[in-house]
Amino acid sequence: MAPNGYVIDLTGGCIVVTGGNRGIGLEISKAVARAGASVAIIYKASQDAEDVAAQIEERYGVKAQAYKCDVGDASLVTKTVSKIETELGPISGLVANAGITIQKPALELNTQDFQQIYNVNVLGVFNVAKSVAKVWIDRQFKGGSIVVTSSMSSRIYNRKGPHDPITQVFYNSSKAAVTNLCKGLAAEWAKHSIRVNAIAPGYVDTDIVEVDPKVRQYINDTVPVGRFAKPEEITGQTILLLSEYASYMTGGEYLIDG
Numbered sequence: 217m218a219p220n221g222y223v224i225d226l227t228g229g230c231i232v233v234t235g236g237n238r239g240i241g242l243e244i245s246k247a248v249a250r251a252g253a254s255v256a257i258i259y260k261a262s263q264d265a266e267d268v269a270a271q272i273e274e275r276y277g278v279k280a281q282a283y284k285c286d287v288g289d290a291s292l293v294t295k296t297v298s299k300i301e302t303e304l305g306p307i308s309g310l311v312a313n314a315g316i317t318i319q320k321p322a323l324e325l326n327t328q329d330f331q332q333i334y335n336v337n338v339l340g341v342f343n344v345a346k347s348v349a350k351v352w353i354d355r356q357f358k359g360g361s362i363v364v365t366s367s368m369s370s371r372i373y374n375r376k377g378p379h380d381p382i383t384q385v386f387y388n389s390s391k392a393a394v395t396n397l398c399k400g401l402a403a404e405w406a407k408h409s410i411r412v413n414a415i416a417p418g419y420v421d422t423d424i425v426e427v428d429p430k431v432r433q434y435i436n437d438t439v440p441v442g443r444f445a446k447p448e449e450i451t452g453q454t455i456l457l458l459s460e461y462a463s464y465m466t467g468g469e470y471l472i473d474g
């Protein structure tokens with residue numbers, strides 16, 4: 217008998233989560249595991265990523281493993297995705313979530329800052345999406361879903377006070393770029409039954425947002441729900457997009473911004 221209510225069951229799948237060891241990505245890794253899928257966490261440098269994966273395995277009774285890989289390094293990404301496919305796969309979904317920011321006034325930003333941010337937030341997403349899509353197309357898998365963590369900053373400039381922008385033009389423009397990248401990939405890969413969507417969180421309490429109490433108060437006062445999101449509040453839309461319930465959703469950007 218079918219269970220009551222809506223149940224998202226990803227059992228038998230394997231979801232790759234970049235940046236899945238902390239912040240928003242960690243909550244996505246846990247949510248995916250709770251839904252029954254194996255989790256392959258890609259991280260860059262954190263010392264505790266393997267322990268995090270082991271804890272997920274133990275708590276949710278699924279396979280979970282951490283893979284150290286800079287998403288900006290295309291050939292390493294290809295090798296890592298192939299390793300994941302062999303060790304934990306078959307891969308059924310990807311959450312390209314790893315991202316970084318640099319806050320500096322525009323007059324102080326330079327080429328190195330640009331390359332650092334775009335290498336992770338745009339090229340890094342592309343590298344992982346391309347490698348995973350290639351694996352799916354080669355094994356003629358239908359129904360793969362890619363979810364990219366963009367940001368509401370793809371559409372706005374952020375403020376820390378009246379007429380006082382948060383100075384991160386490379387970050388915001390990288391998110392606009394990656395949201396449009398999703399649209400293009402969705403169009404190209406629809407014929408392979410691969411869906412590609414972006415989520416666009418608002419302010420979420422993680423390491424990426426360091427704000428002094430006055431700025432936090434200002435932001436809280438400008439957000440209708442009056443507070444930052446907890447990282448776990450970003451997981452529902454992500455799990456939905458990974459699931460078959462979202463079979464007619466592709467190329468979209470979904471705000472989760474309170």
Ligand SMILES: NC(=O)c1ccc[n+]([C@@H]2O[C@H](COP(=O)([O-])OP(=O)(O)OC[C@H]3O[C@@H](n4cnc5c(N)ncnc54)[C@H](OP(=O)(O)O)[C@@H]3O)[C@@H](O)[C@H]2O)c1
Binds near residue numbers: 313
């Ligand atoms: N927090 C917010 O308010 C907010 C709002 C909107 C969108 N977002 C987006 O949400 C995503 C996650 O943000 P977060 O707040 O959870 O950030 P976070 O806590 O700073 O975590 C960033 C994650 O990305 C990984 N990472 C960074 N560079 C990488 C690279 N080159 N290769 C592989 N992994 C890399 C980190 O791995 P290590 O641990 O190994 O360093 C870490 O797991 C980002 O794309 C961010 O732009 C955040």
